[in-house]
Amino acid sequence: MPVSIPADVPPPQIVAPKPFHRTNFGVEVTSLPAGRTLREFVAVKEPWGCTLQLERKDGNAWAVLHAERLTPTATAGAWFELGSVEESADIAYRYRIPADGARPEVLSAEAVIRHRNPRDYTGLAAEAYALIQPHQPHTVIDVVEEMPQGTAGGAHALATAMLGYDLITLHSSLAEGGANRRDFRTVVLHEAAHLRQYEVYGDAAAMGDEIKGVYGNEQFLEKAANCLMERWGGLAEGNHFPYCDTPEAIAMTDALAAGRPYFRPGSPHAPTA
Ligand SMILES: [Zn+2]
Structure with a gap:
């Protein structure tokens, strides 16, 4: 009409x-x-x-x-x-x-x-994908010579995860023979853990509040990512993060590892039945 x-x-x-x-x-x-x-x-x-x-x-x-x-x-x-x-x-x-x-x-x-289809990854990206695939199979992996602005020198000098975007950027020095090869497994699984954090909550505010509620105000996303990374076998033998041992940290790591969000008792973010 x-x-x-x-x-x-x-x-x-x-x-x-x-x-x-x-x-x-x-x-x-x-x-x-x-x-x-x-x-x-x-x-x-x-x-x-x-x-x-x-x-x-x-x-x-x-x-x-x-x-x-x-x-x-x-x-x-x-x-x-x-x-x-x-x-x-x-x-x-x-x-x-x-x-x-x-x-x-x-x-x-x-x-x-x-x-990007993971079957097309080569070199460091393919190696990293082999580690990530059991946990976050839908991940775009970029390998760069220079890390994106704002990340160099910080806790993510070798790798970053773009929360909500299924994207991990890795520094080329993590490759076989590279200066930071010893950190490869730890760094890659730590970033995969960040992607999992965001994915299970689907919301930055809920994710931040719940994880802060378990790990406190200091570096809470990092601590939670480290605990999940350790659970996934990302730490070398003999290393351990003691802050992962509280009952709530264990409950949160269990939930994240199972692909579920963890909500503290009485949390306003918890879904109502
Ligand atoms: Zn981190």
């Missing part, structure tokens, strides 16, 4: 700046492991019955992945899902509203998602 667009209505405007731009932790998604999907609601101002499309760049052409006809109102939107991509490839995506009568075409910014 034709939609009559009121006079003097401005052109449509896509509210999302880029496809799959997430605001958790202020970081945008740049990589996606095989077996995982991205989903988001895209709002449009002044849609007035336009069609909103998610498009993927194939060579020089844009292919429509999904199209939604929006309602003829001043604001509307639709859910879009990327779906799981099994191939390892860097692929650009955008949202587009095709031109409609006097209304011009509208484009979002383009986002390039680095799709």
Whole structure:
């Protein structure tokens, strides 16, 4: 049915700046492991019955992945899902509203998602994946010569985990023959433990509050990650973190190892029955 667009209505405007731009932790998604999907609601101002499309760049052409006809109102939107991509490839995506009568075409910014399939990992990434696979099989592993800004010199000088993004970055000195090889197993499983922490809670506030409640205010995420890493066999023989021995720390490590969140008794984050 034709939609009559009121006079003097401005052109449509896509509210999302880029496809799959997430605001958790202020970081945008740049990589996606095989077996995982991205989903988001895209709002449009002044849609007035336009069609909103998610498009993927194939060579020089844009292919429509999904199209939604929006309602003829001043604001509307639709859910879009990327779906799981099994191939390892860097692929650009955008949202587009095709031109409609006097209304011009509208484009979002383009986002390039680095799709990665673990079967394509080689060298240090493949070795690390072999350690991580039983615990966090959907993990993108990057190996770099220089760690991302803000991490060098700190507790994560050799490795970082991007919480909520299934992404671990490793320094190349962890490779066979590298200067930090002795730390390889410990560091890799520690980062996998960070990914597990976020995954089981799915929410940064709940994760922070519950883990702080067990380990105290100092380095609580690190302590919890170390306890899970130790549980997964990441420590050399004879090493041990004593803060993992309290009954609550053991209960939390049990839960995280089983892929479940741990909630303190009476926690406001605990799901209600
Ligand atoms: Zn850590």
